[in-house]
Amino acid sequence: MSDDEPTGPRRAADKPDGGGSSRWSASSPGQDRPPTPVPPPALPPSDAGGSGRRYSADSLPDDWTSPLPRRSADSPSGTRERSPMSPPDAPRAESAVARRRVGVRLLTILGGVVVLGLIAAGAYLATHPAPAAPTVAPPTPNPVEGALLQPADLAPLGRTWAIAQTALDADEASPRPRCIASDAPEDPAPAGRSVRTFTAEGSPESALLESIRTYPDEASAKAAYATLAGQIGNCPDASIARGLAPTGLANSAVGLIAQRGQGATAEHHAIILARTGTAVAIVDASRVDGPFDPKAVATALGASLTRLCGPASGTCPATVNVASAAVPPPGDPAGWLAPGDLPQLTPGVGAWHATDVDQMRLPGTQCEGVDLTTVPGASKRSQRTFLLTDDPRAPQGFGVDQAIYTFGSQQAAQAFTSQVAGNISGCAQRTTTATVKQTGSSPAPASGAMFLVDQKTNPTTSVRFRVAIVRRGADVTYLLANPSPAYDLADGVFAGLANRASDRLTQLP
Numbered sequence: 001m002s003d004d005e006p007t008g009p010r011r012a013a014d015k016p017d018g019g020g021s022s023r024w025s026a027s028s029p030g031q032d033r034p035p036t037p038v039p040p041p042a043l044p045p046s047d048a049g050g051s052g053r054r055y056s057a058d059s060l061p062d063d064w065t066s067p068l069p070r071r072s073a074d075s076p077s078g079t080r081e082r083s084p085m086s087p088p089d090a091p092r093a094e095s096a097v098a099r100r101r102v103g104v105r106l107l108t109i110l111g112g113v114v115v116l117g118l119i120a121a122g123a124y125l126a127t128h129p130a131p132a133a134p135t136v137a138p139p140t141p142n143p144v145e146g147a148l149l150q151p152a153d154l155a156p157l158g159r160t161w162a163i164a165q166t167a168l169d170a171d172e173a174s175p176r177p178r179c180i181a182s183d184a185p186e187d188p189a190p191a192g193r194s195v196r197t198f199t200a201e202g203s204p205e206s207a208l209l210e211s212i213r214t215y216p217d218e219a220s221a222k223a224a225y226a227t228l229a230g231q232i233g234n235c236p237d238a239s240i241a242r243g244l245a246p247t248g249l250a251n252s253a254v255g256l257i258a259q260r261g262q263g264a265t266a267e268h269h270a271i272i273l274a275r276t277g278t279a280v281a282i283v284d285a286s287r288v289d290g291p292f293d294p295k296a297v298a299t300a301l302g303a304s305l306t307r308l309c310g311p312a313s314g315t316c317p318a319t320v321n322v323a324s325a326a327v328p329p330p331g332d333p334a335g336w337l338a339p340g341d342l343p344q345l346t347p348g349v350g351a352w353h354a355t356d357v358d359q360m361r362l363p364g365t366q367c368e369g370v371d372l373t374t375v376p377g378a379s380k381r382s383q384r385t386f387l388l389t390d391d392p393r394a395p396q397g398f399g400v401d402q403a404i405y406t407f408g409s410q411q412a413a414q415a416f417t418s419q420v421a422g423n424i425s426g427c428a429q430r431t432t433t434a435t436v437k438q439t440g441s442s443p444a445p446a447s448g449a450m451f452l453v454d455q456k457t458n459p460t461t462s463v464r465f466r467v468a469i470v471r472r473g474a475d476v477t478y479l480l481a482n483p484s485p486a487y488d489l490a491d492g493v494f495a496g497l498a499n500r501a502s503d504r505l506t507q508l509p
Helices: 090-127 143-147 151-157 218-234 294-308 410-425 491-507
Strands: 161-167 192-200 203-214 239-247 252-260 267-276 279-287 321-325 351-357 378-389 399-407 434-441 447-456 462-472 475-481
Touching (some): 151 192, 151 294, 294 321, 399 491
C-alpha cells in the first residue's frame, strides 16, 4: 500500500444491483462510484479458529488513552486531561465553575447573616435577660393537722388513749360532737373542718372527739361560735345536766354536761366549745360511769389550742379553770327552755322539738282561774310548744307547752304568779272533777310552785296534767305537760324542769 492511499479501514463493496457487473474497489478511483450507504460497524477479524474473539486492550494502539468517566456539570473536574476520544466540553466545565462560585458567594452571605443574627441575639439577651424560672414553694403545712389532739394530750383524763380516726377534710357525714346539729344554709361556712376521734384502752364505753373549724376572718369565726354555742345550749339529742364556765382557755369558751339515756347505760358527755382568733374547737368526752372531770377535759383541749392559737391569731391558753355555770349556754331563742332541757322518759330514745306558736292557744288545766292568752298587766305574752318524737311509748300528742309573760314590775309579776298558784291549789275545793297535788316549789330568788292535776272526763276516765308557774324578776313562765299514768315525769324531774325554765328567764334579751 502506498502512502497516498486512504488510511481508513478497508471495507467490502456492496454488490451492485443486477448481479454481473464488476466490483467497485478503492483501487479503481477513475470510475464513477455509486452512492455508498452507511456501512455497518466493522467487526474485529475472526481468529483462525473461526470463533469470536473478545475485545481486549491488546488490540488497542500504543497511544490509546482511556477517557475519564462522564460527570454531571456540578461534579468537580478530574485531575487529568480528558481523553481525545471524549467530545469537547470546556463550556460545560466553565459553567460548573461559575455555579460553584455563586454557591460559595451564597454560603458566604448566608454565613454572614447567621453571624449577624447571633450577634444581635446575644445583644438582645444581654439587655433582656430571660425571666427566671418560677420557684415552686414547698407545700404549706396544715396548721390544723398539727394542732389536733394527740394521745399524750389526753393524759389528764386518766386513761391510755389511741387515735381511732382522723378526717382533715371532714364534711356533714363525719362524726359530730353531741348536741351539734347539721349545718344550716344560713350558718357561717367554715374554710376548713377537721375531726379526730379517740378510744380508751380497756374502756370501750369511753370515747373522745375533737372538731376544729377554721374561718376566713375573725368576724366569721365569732358568728360561727355564737351559732354553735346556741346549738350546745339547745342540745336536742341529750338532756342538759348543767352548764360549764371555762376560763383561761381562749378568746371565748363555754360548755356543759349532758346525759344521753338513763340508768347504768346512760352516756355522760362533757362538752367544751372554744374560739381562738379565726378558729373554733369543740371537744366531747364521754363515758358511762359518770362524766369526766370538766377541768381535765378543758386542760386537754388547752394543749390543742396552744398549737392552734398562733396560726389562728387568737388568745392562747393561760391558767385553765372550769366552774359550774348557774345556767347552761343560751339556746335559740335565748330565755326559753331548750330541747336539751327536757328529759328523756325512755332511756336513749326520743328527741324533743320546739315550735313557735303565733297565736296563743293555752286552755290550761281548767284550774288556773284566768284566761292564759289574755293576761291583764302583761306587756308581752308568747308561747312555744315542745313535742316528743321517736318514742313509741309516748302517748299520742305528748308534749310540753311554755308561756312567758313580761310585766312592768316584779310586784305585778308576783301578784299574777300567786293568783294562778292559789287557784290551782284550791281547785279541788271548787270542783269535784279535779284532784290536785303540789309536788314542788321554786327556790329563791325565784318564786313559784309545781302541781299534779288529774281531771275526770267521766266517772271512769281522767286526764293528767303537770303544771308549774314560776316568777323570776318581772318575768313569769308557765309550763303545762300532758302525761299519762303509764308515761309520766317524776315529781323531781318536773320540778327540775320548772327550775331550769326559771333560770332560762335570766337569758331573755
